[in-house]
Amino acid sequence: MFYNTKIKDHHDSNHAVLYPEKINDLTEVLTDIRNFYQSKGIVPAIYHPMTLENYFIDNAAILKSNGYEFMTALDARIMILKNTEIMTLSNKLDIRQIKDISMIENGSFFIERDEYLTEIYKNCVGKENHYLFVGYYDEKPVTLISFHVSEYDCTRFDEMKTAKEYMGRGFARELNKYAANFCISNNLPPAYQWPTHGTSERITSEAGFQVSFTLPSGYACYAIEEYYRE
Numbered sequence: 001m002f003y004n005t006k007i008k009d010h011h012d013s014n015h016a017v018l019y020p021e022k023i024n025d026l027t028e029v030l031t032d033i034r035n036f037y038q039s040k041g042i043v044p045a046i047y048h049p050m051t052l053e054n055y056f057i058d059n060a061a062i063l064k065s066n067g068y069e070f071m072t073a074l075d076a077r078i079m080i081l082k083n084t085e086i087m088t089l090s091n092k093l094d095i096r097q098i099k100d101i102s103m104i105e106n107g108s109f110f111i112e113r114d115e116y117l118t119e120i121y122k123n124c125v126g127k128e129n130h131y132l133f134v135g136y137y138d139e140k141p142v143t144l145i146s147f148h149v150s151e152y153d154c155t156r157f158d159e160m161k162t163a164k165e166y167m168g169r170g171f172a173r174e175l176n177k178y179a180a181n182f183c184i185s186n187n188l189p190p191a192y193q194w195p196t197h198g199t200s201e202r203i204t205s206e207a208g209f210q211v212s213f214t215l216p217s218g219y220a221c222y223a224i225e226e227y228y229r230e
Contacts, residue, residue, distance in 0.1 A: 001036055008042045011219070015045045020052050026059060030066040034222055048072065048218030056218050063220055070220035077201065078215060081155075081191040083208025086184060087177045092170065093135035093143070095178050101125045121146065121159075131182070135175045142166040145179050147191065155183055155191035160200070176207040 004013040016033045023029055030046075037044040046068070049055045056063065056070045063070055101122055121144075124132035129149035134141045143162040149155050157179070162172045183191045193209055195201040201211075 001033065003037065003040060003042060005040055005042070008040075011045060014042050015047050015219075017047055018049045018055070020049050020055055026062050027066055030063070030068065034067070037222075044068075044222035046070075046220040048216050048220075050076075050215040053216050055216070056220060067222050068220045069223040070218060072218040074217065075214035076194045076217045077211045078213050079193050079195065079201070079204050079209035080212045081180055081183060081208055082210045083180065084184060086181050087208065089177055089181075090170065090174050093137055093174050093178075094139075095133055095135050095175060098125055098132040098134055124148070124158075131179075133175065133179060133182075135171055135178075137166065137171065143171040143175050145172075145175050147179060147183075149189055153189045155188045157191065157193040160203075173203050173206055176203050180207040180209070 001016045002013060004010065007013050014037070016037075018029070033046060034044045048070075054072075056072060060070070098121075121132055124130045124146045127148075130146070131148065132146045133144065135143040141163075143166065144159070145157070145161075146159045147155055147157040160172060160176065180191070182188075191209075192212075193204050194215075195204050
């Protein structure tokens with residue numbers, strides 16, 4: 001179970017992961033998840049197991065009887081960095097690695113402020129094998145990307161974001177290529193992403209990533225009306 005009481009509304013930081021092959025009594029598990037998150041003032045949430053198709057659908061009655069509503073989504077398309085050659089950049093951006101947490105705390109590192117993302121970015125600074133890069137245009141921070149080398153010996157791309165007024169100008173493409181070059185130059189473990197939409201997938205593909213496999217995707221949330229977050 002993942003949780004972060006500083007950013008209670010951020011789904012990626014506050015959710016449970018199920019391993020169906022280890023569950024004997026789903027109702028008992030759902031109750032434990034509910035009690036854990038409620039004790040921390042967080043709405044209980046569960047991501048669809050990545051090891052089994054249609055798990056939420058097959059267990060819809062149990063989820064509903066325990067107060068959970070769920071949605072399913074298209075399978076996540078996992079893209080792995082296959083390119084091994086350094087790519088040429090357009091050099092539109094001045095790309096800098098953020099190593100000073102004060103730049104995040106005072107908001108000078110990025111043009112848009114977002115409470116939960118700010119907490120995530122702080123976790124990228126000063127930690128071994130965590131990386132945060134920001135692209136500057138005319139001395140303004142306009143796009144960013146973060147990734148880390150996990151304990152499973154792979155490089156996970158975490159966040160990619162561009163300020164709204166600078167979208168559509170190729171900045172995210174350049175930064176993604178820069179990040180791929182960094183992974184290649186530094187011999188980081190195999191890197192992967194799972195883009196959330198077509199534009200993101202095109203950007204990721206241009207940086208040398210290829211769809212390698214898919215995983216089931218979905219989200220269940222505790223929805224009893226009587227429960228209110230603290």
